[in-house]
Amino acid sequence: MTPTYTAREAPWRSRNGLDLPDRVPRAEREAWEARGLCPDADLFTLFRGHALASPGREAVVDARGALSYGELYAEVLRIAALFAEAGLGARDVIALRLPNGRLAVAAELAVYALGAVALPYPLGGGVRDTRTLLSRSRAAGAVLGEPEDLEAAAGLPWLRAVFTASPGAARAGARRLDRAAPAGAFRPSEPPAAARAPARFLVSSGSETEPKLVAYSHQAMAGGRAAYVRALAGAQTGPHRFLVLVPLASSYGSLGVPVTLAALGGTLIVRDRFDAADALRALAEHRPTHVFGVPTMLRRMADLPRRPGEDTGRLRALVSSGAALPASTALACRERFGVPVVTVYGSSDGVNCHTVAPSGDLAGTPDPAVVSLRIVRRDGTPADTGEPGEIQARGPMTPLCYAGAPELDARHRTADGWVRTGDLGALDGAGRLRVLGRIKNVxxxxxxxxxxxxxxxxxxxxxxxxxxxxxxxxxxxxxxxxxxxxxxxxxxxxxxxxxxxxxxxxxxxxxxxxxxxxxxxxxxxxxxxxxxxxxxxxxxxxxxxxxxxxxxxxxxxxxxxxxxxxxxxxxxxxxxxxxxxxxxxx
Structure with missing residues (x-):
């Protein structure tokens, strides 16, 4: 039975008619704002503040070298001007399918500069994923890197402008993203978007028949998601330097552009693809404070011998998410790098918990600045301490809704805005979460x-x-x-x-x-x-x-x-x- 949602603000609507209602009651959002957990600013405004305050600071480091905040800001405005020239603007959805690197970073920030909504999704998902995501989101624009993606985008009724980042992937009607900006400087609105407006879609990992689109606001990214990254990074002097090994377009990778650059003003180190030896070179040469990867990546790095002259003295922690961290992998990483391994339990649907002492199924103590967690029995009643049940989440990081899929909202959201994770867990007497697996993955x-x-x-x-x-x-x-x-x-x-x-x-x-x-x-x-x-x-x-x-x-x-x-x-x-x-x- 479809739940009856309590009164909320009118749904945000894109220029192509996509409605994105907020499934969290307005009073809850206002309470988080009053506590300072949700900034009253959009992601581009936050990024611009860092660029103007520290233009010489390293923003992005990729295979081509380093790009400062001032240089990145100029590149963002160039791409935003190309988008605007093509008729894209506020309340449009713009899809981005690019490898990790400065172009992917600048293109996403350019979407925010327009007041539009970004839909990054990783390479390798196939043509069907492209058509599904572009159709469900009613995307008005897209930046696509492969010929098959361009063919998949052909004929979609809402798609007004397609850009290509690859010279060999051009087709009739596709615009080049490497052109100079048109005459006349692009001037973003101040602000380009409201803090509560949608900013970015996170794409599910595809465990369902088709990938899900989860809509997040600027506040949820710069508030709840940034709070979890700040907490796991801990107290430190100087800007954050994060080596992010996962695709920036993934749910886990969303800690890159919206959080590391826009919210925190740190340095984002990326590689266009993962290779364990290359990741070790980046670790030694660019000296990040934290490395973010899935357990498989971290284990493959730990299994390689130490390189001559390898210096990892600036490294504070390895961060593992995306899958359960095996105890043997945690031990191998601690022995190889001599730093803690932080394990994060989270998903694109809006759940998060982390611990710096991974042990078995322990996920850590929920942080209300990110999301509060509760355990619910099958009949919807609260579970007792230690009793297994479904993990449900709600807090400053909670997304708005599923895009174009009210049936998913009915299935995965309660009437008062809690996210039904589909995961089995328990809270012990100390309030720590233990994750016991998927309810249906048996x-x-x-x-x-x-x-x-x-x-x-x-x-x-x-x-x-x-x-x-x-x-x-x-x-x-x-x-x-x-x-x-x-x-x-x-x-x-x-x-x-x-x-x-x-x-x-x-x-x-x-x-x-x-x-x-x-x-x-x-x-x-x-x-x-x-x-x-x-x-x-x-x-x-x-x-x-x-x-x-x-x-x-x-x-x-x-x-x-x-x-x-x-x-x-x-x-x-x-x-x-x-x-x-x-x-x-x-």
Missing amino acids: VIRGGHTISPAEVEQELGTDPRIAEAVCVPVPDEEFGERLCACVRPAPGVPAPALAAVTAHLAARGLERRKFPEYLVVLDRMPLRPTGKVCRRTVTSRALAALGADARPGATAHVNPPAGDVTHAGERGRKLRGDADSYAILEQ
């Missing part, structure tokens, strides 16, 4: 429910395992069985299934939750956001095991060069993957 084996996240957490304590993902395998007898897909730690032989289950038994995990298959991979497939792609892991596991695999089977996918096969193993090519093969032993 394996049903013979009527028994198994949480893959719980098993992955315990596998993460095994020093022989660098990464672990647990997936379901169809089974005629029990419906599903659990398969553990692991990447061994460097220099360590791949563990056998019996050794894996022995470790889980020693950790106290119930026997019925043990994985019954083991797939060993030399690398985990990643999504464009840097997270492990569970869908690809699942398909590779199923292909490696084959239809006739019996419980207890172990398969090796993409084994490293020199991997030794033993008697009784049978190998075969994986369908559609000429670079992969599987060795099945039963």
